[in-house]
Amino acid sequence: MDSFMEAQTQRAGELMERFIGQTLDFYENIKREDVFRKADGAAISRLLKKGIPQKGRPVDEVYREMMDDVYANTSLVQHPRCFACIPSPVSLFSWMGDVMTNAFDPHAGCVMNASAAGCIERELIRWMCGLAGYPKGCGGLFVSGGSMANLTALTAARDDRLTEAERALAVAYVSDQTHSSIAKGLHIIGFRADQVRKIPSDTNFCMDMETLRAAVRADLAAGRKPFAVIATAGTTNTGSVDPLPEIAEICRTYGMWMHVDGAFGASILLSSNERKRLDGIEYSDSLSWDAHKWLRQTYGCSMVLVRDQSHLVRSFAVHPEYLTDAGAFNEAPDFWDLGPELTRPARSLKLWITLQVMGSEAMGQMIDHGCAMARLTEELIRRYPGWEIVSPARLGIVNFRCAPVNIPPSRIDRLNQDIAREVTDSGYAQILTTELNGKRVLRMCTLHPETTEEDIRNTVRLLCESRAASMGQCRTA
Ligand SMILES: *Cc1c(COP(=O)(O)O)cnc(C)c1O
DSSP: OOHHHHHHHHHHHHHHHHHHHHHHHHHHTGGGSOSOOOOOHHHHHHHHHHOOOSSOOOHHHHHHHIIIIIGGGSOOTTSTTBOSSSOOOOOHHHHHHHHHHHHHOOOTTSTTTSHHHHHHHHHHHHHHHHHHTOOTTOEEEEESSHHHHHHHHHHHHHHHHOOGGGGGGEEEEEETTSOHHHHHHHHHTTOOGGGEEEEOBOTTSOBOHHHHHHHHHHHHHTTOEEEEEEEEBSOTTTOOBOOHHHHHHHHHHHTOEEEEEOTTGGGGGGOTTTGGGGTTGGGOSEEEEETTTTTOOOSSOEEEEESOTHHHHHHHOOOOGGGHHHHTTOSSOOGGGTSSOSSOOOTHHHHHHHHHHHOHHHHHHHHHHHHHHHHHHHHHHHTSTTEEEEEEEETTEEEEEEOOTTSOHHHHHHHHHHHHHHHHHHSSOBOEEEEETTEEEEEEEOOOTTOOHHHHHHHHHHHHTSHHHHHHHHHHO
């Protein structure tokens, strides 16, 4: 190493020591930060002007630029007043686990390279399968997110329920509330758009069972091959749970694979108050579950669980000559034989660390708190004249809108978008709209355990008394 690099390495160590303390301060005071933060044109052009230098630059300079122009311009999805999308209420223990795991960078594709980490991953999978009520023989693995979990499960469903000849005739059933990653996954594994049947949802935004039965019968009568129903446990829009026992029954009758997309909602299995909403999940063949949503993990932490692990092995095991020795290392299949990835980080360790420190009970109570904050939001909104609840609080999500009687419906969508924008721009809270029953609505997802009643009251007040909302109300008068 030349003397420049030596000096930079030493300096990097000093910077990292300071970084830990600064980051802890940042998290301690996060509520003082704006939730929504975005890079301005000047920051972007400063960064891009750097290009890739031929000769290295001092690490101090690079560190400063990264802090000021990149990290400071990142929206805070872990902020207790981020109510947009599905926020990520990250635990400091997950962050600690992430930093520690990154430092050692285990290769978690096989047990040979990360024996203890592999045991932890298996133990967590076993525990989570137990929460879902899966029988002996079940299994699964950690993947980067719900989209990858869905893709992995759908591949296993296809290979278990269809011969190659049947693939062209196959049909999978989703609802109009199913997450887009399902259609994307089905597309990636070779199904045409017309092989995905979108079943309308009922007034609670759950898949309508009569329509599902009729659709399956019609497809069979037409000589097609129904092979999978994708139920959602906690839809992204409204937190709705599809009727799992009935879907299981229909799947049993017609020999279809039942996949549950629990990317968002499966975490309520940890809450003694809420878990009954997922009754019937134990009949499913596979389940997706994001830990980087309600289990407080930093990104890239999700599980795909299957009631019979041999289905993953059949779809994903390959045996190249260069992995012979590594694969012979243990009895159970290696992780690279259970999913699409070969080299992979040890994603389970941070969740393990978080659960070891917090315990499962506190995790469950934190989920109850999120549900309570959505109920409080609903209760407060109901007090404002001209405002309506479009979907009541379910699993920490509530949808509502400002709809004064005398405003033409064509202007109400825009009005609600303006309200969301105004509050988001204020920096106090982040709120987005979504579409339900053809209407634009404000949506709040209140998962963070440090969101207080005061945060909710202030946010509702900002929405209901925003300039956009008062102008809307004025026009009524
Ligand atoms: C978030 C979500 C997904 C996608 O998960 P990613 O981790 O973003 O890939 C899939 N399904 C549901 C129901 C979700 O809420």
